[in-house]
Amino acid sequence: MEAVTTAAFLHLCLCATAAVSDIGSTETLVLSAPGDIATLPCYTDSDVPPTLTTWAKNGREVARGDASSPSPPSAGRRVAVTTDGGLSIGTVARGDEGAYLCSSTLPGNNTFHARVSLQVASGPENVSASIGPATALANGTLVVFRGSSVSFNCSGASYPAQRLTWATPGNESLASTSGSWLDFRMERVQPSAQGLYSCRARNPVSGREVNTSSQLLVYYVPDRHPECTWAPAQDPSHAQFNCTWFGAYPTPTLRWGEDEGNRGARRNGSVYASGSTESLSVTLDRSMLSDGQTLRCAAQHLALAAVPGASCSFTLRSPYPEGEPLVTALEATDVTLTCTEAVSLPPANTTWRRGLRQEAVVPGWKYVVSEEGPVLELKILNISKDDEGVYFCRSENALAVRELEVYLTVKTSSTYTGAILGVFIAALIVGSAAIVAKTLYFNRHRFCLGDGFGLMEEDRGDVLSLVESDDDQVFQDAVPRLAPLANGLQTTLVQMHRIPSSDHEDAEPADTSLQQQEDTSLQQQEDTALTEEPQDLVTF
């Protein structure tokens, strides 16, 4: 990642003649790094060594050398004059930079002056950039998320202070400073900020430049959740579920699965499809779908780390067509059969069928089918006796097929008269029945009827035995279901039997035990009878 460019590499001494020599004098530039040994030249003609040389820095003498008695090198001294009049600095340190002046006396009493400019520079080194908060990908590319605030900090070590600059291919200077670090902050990062960021550190003295750069990607997800849709498949027992999530960068991973914990025993949060895509569709058939099952499309994306759970889901429902099961209409009128299918998910294909063979109802001069929201209506025009019969409101989705059966009775005007006659006869019967009932009531001691006898209704194969505690008499009749016991029945033991078990000599042990216990706690016996013979109880 780090690319290091060296403009100039400093060694022991890098000399360059900066100015042309005056008569009897020269000016030289010496560049050195801390720790180096540097030699500042004075007189270049080594054939004629100078007799005396003095070196001054910024006007102050720092060394003096005699040709006859040269100052002993490194006798505790960092600087010394060489035999040819040069100034040797054992270990260059920060602060040694400055303007040096050499004065040499040559044989023949000629003097020579030379100016040397010493510059001390090091670095930049250890240049590093940190961009954050960011996530590093395996290849070193950094990822930040749209809208976040990102800090770009670049640092390095340099003497003297380096020039630090943040740049992109499109902007040579996003920020710049002289110092050991440069922090540049970007608020609410936008996708356009994606690119290569380089931090350049440049030593102002040596011109050495070090460059480090990072590839930055700006990831983002849309504000919306994924969208789950369905589409009918060719085969009605299949359904296609589509999940789309546009506007994420990079491409998200979508996964169609079943919610865990739901039908856990059968499918352990199974995944039906998964892929790196913006649109994922899966086709499921009846064997994989069940009522109440929740299908979920979950999106995975690095930019979602902070807000997990971007998903959409369906809770599947089998069709459930509802409506009036019995419809009566007068001949030569129009009748409308109504069916409401409101729960099915995915939405059912609801159609009207006719007859036991469920032939499709073809709209035309006879039938008008209309749909308004969840309500599907079938209007049958000018009905005749032929229209009588069974109609089906058939509702099918990928989960199941369910039908609402509607029976249409067509009354002709004659049946109408008949009906009126029927009502008259019925009234007559009810009247006579009332008289009979009254007679029976006044003679009830002869029939030994219990107070709760009114429970009995039409014959449905079950038998209710009423045992009056006083005189052990058993009456039997058939009831369709057991009505809740009223308080008034507390003295009566209620037992259920199946026809043809007709009397109290029933072989069932529970029965016999009950018969024996009759005179003890009757309420308790009721409870026992109801719980010990569940196979004989009619649920209510």
Ligand SMILES: *[C@@H]1O[C@H](CO)[C@@H](O)[C@H](O)[C@H]1NC(C)=O
């Ligand atoms: C050299 O010159 C200086 C003055 O510039 C003078 O004092 C000195 O005597 C001279 N020496 C000789 C050997 O000429």
Ligand SMILES: *[C@@H]1O[C@H](CO)[C@@H](O)[C@H](O)[C@H]1NC(C)=O
């Ligand atoms: C640069 O880094 C190395 C290793 O981390 C360290 O030893 C050295 O002192 C650093 N140089 C400067 C000038 O900070």
Ligand SMILES: *[C@@H]1O[C@H](CO)[C@@H](O)[C@H](O)[C@H]1NC(C)=O
């Ligand atoms: C690093 O990986 C990301 C995603 O995998 C890719 O977009 C990017 O181009 C890669 N960068 C480099 C320098 O290969």
Ligand SMILES: *[C@@H]1O[C@H](CO)[C@@H](O)[C@H](O)[C@H]1NC(C)=O
């Ligand atoms: C930038 O990085 C340098 C070196 O790691 C550190 O000393 C400095 O505090 C950082 N600046 C900011 C603003 O984080």
Ligand SMILES: *[C@@H]1O[C@H](CO)[C@@H](O)[C@H](O)[C@H]1NC(C)=O
């Ligand atoms: C470079 O970025 C700086 C800071 O964002 C801005 O002031 C400057 O105008 C930009 N220059 C160019 C050429 O885009």
Ligand SMILES: *[C@@H]1O[C@H](CO)[C@@H](O)[C@H](O)[C@H]1NC(C)=O
């Ligand atoms: C810094 O490095 C990058 C890639 O390493 C390069 O594209 C860019 O030109 C360099 N910049 C300078 C000023 O050297």
Ligand SMILES: *[C@@H]1O[C@H](CO)[C@@H](O)[C@H](O)[C@H]1NC(C)=O
């Ligand atoms: C799913 O959605 C995508 C994008 O809207 C569309 O291209 C594709 O046809 C859809 N598939 C189904 C089965 O609806």
Ligand SMILES: *[C@@H]1O[C@H](CO)[C@@H](O)[C@H](O)[C@H]1NC(C)=O
């Ligand atoms: C569901 O999966 C987990 C781990 O994948 C497993 O531990 C668990 O037993 C599974 N449950 C069922 C009911 O299969």
Ligand SMILES: *[C@@H]1O[C@H](CO)[C@@H](O)[C@H](O)[C@H]1NC(C)=O
């Ligand atoms: C509904 O089912 C009928 C046949 O039962 C078929 O002709 C029709 O295309 C289906 N409609 C849709 C929307 O699937």
Ligand SMILES: *[C@@H]1O[C@H](CO)[C@@H](O)[C@H](O)[C@H]1NC(C)=O
């Ligand atoms: C209704 O049907 C009967 C025969 O079923 C027909 O005679 C009559 O003309 C029809 N009425 C209308 C209005 O179509």
